[in-house]
Amino acid sequence: MINKLRGVPAYLFLGIWTLFSLFPLYFMAVSATNTSQDVLASRLLPGGELFANIAKLLDAQNVGAAMTSSFLIAAGTTVLALIICSIAGYGFEVYHSKGKDVLMGVLLLAMMIPFAATMIPLFQVFAKLGLVNSLFAVIVPAISTPLLILLFRQSSRAFPTEILEAARVDGLSEFSIYARIYVPTMRATFAAAGVITFMTAWNNYLWPRVILIKNEVQTMPMLIVNLSAGYVTDYGVLMLAVLLASLPTVVVFLLLQRQFAEGITGAIK
Structure with missing residues (x-):
């Protein structure tokens, strides 16, 4: 009984911290049902303006096109990044050498370069290729990142080399080993990398704002900024x-949260 009581303060603290963490989400959901004046007054109870706010939002912005653009960018970036970065991480560890360690160090140093320093050269390249206002120009720069390569490389250290040797003896090609053995074994790492990439690509604002000039191909973060850029902002519609x-990223995380935790833990180990 005494041991159970000792855990009460910890659970109480975690419960209070959880409420504080969930409060912004609650306030956002409640504000979407209230008028702009109610939002500014910090009303904490649901209102009856949800359908009116939906009508105003659909009248002001092309939400369907923005959601479609964001989904295509996030899904395309996630799929391509998982393929490329997993192969790179697999190669760095399975075919380990000192030269690859040096190359990995160079990749990690690249993480220290701010994106703003490479944004202008990137825009010039895609402008010369005629890819301005193309979703392809948003996806390509994000399909290979040092963070994901490092994540797959660290997770690959736990991959048993005996399985590789046995597969090679059985006559499997390196690609077959990767596709039929490595990928199923690293499901948790793929889930963790997928969640990170999807959320980053979905919430990305700066580069899409630069390369996607037309409103027809705007993403959801761009749409939100456009709603707040006028002289008068309707905060109910904005919320x-x-x-x-926020819903797509929340759904993706909730579906893959267990695998996400396992993948991150495996990479740290």
């Missing part, structure tokens, strides 16, 4: 747009 933009 509704933020809520819609």
Whole structure:
């Protein structure tokens, strides 16, 4: 009994901290049902303006096109990044050498370069290729990142080399080993990398703002900024747009949260 009581303060602290963490989400959801004046007054109870705010949002912005653009960018970036970065991480560890350690160090140093320093050269390249206002130009720069390569490399250290040797003896090609053995074994790492990449690509604002000039191909973060860029901002409509933009990332994380925790833990070990 005494041991159980000792855990009460810890659970109480965690419960209070959870409420504080969930409060912004609650306030966002409640604000989407209230008027702009109610939001500014910090009303904490649901209102009856949800359908009115939906009508205003659909009248002001092309939400369907923005959601489609964001989904295509996030899904395309996630799929391509998982393929490229997992192969790179697999190669760095399975075919380990001192030269690859040096190359990995160079990749990690690249993480210290701010994106703003490479944004202008990137824009010039895609402008010369005629890819301005193309979703392809948003996806390509994000499909290979040092963070994901490092994540797969660290996780690959736990991959048993005996399986590789046995597969090679059985006559499997290196690609077959990767596709049929490595990928199923590293499901948790793929889930963790997928969640990180999807959320980053979905919430990305700076580069899409630069390369996607037309509103027809704007993403949800760009749409939200456009809603708040006028002389008068309807905060009820703005909160509704933020809520819609947050739902896909919340759903992806909830579906893969267990695998995400396992993948991150495996990489740290």
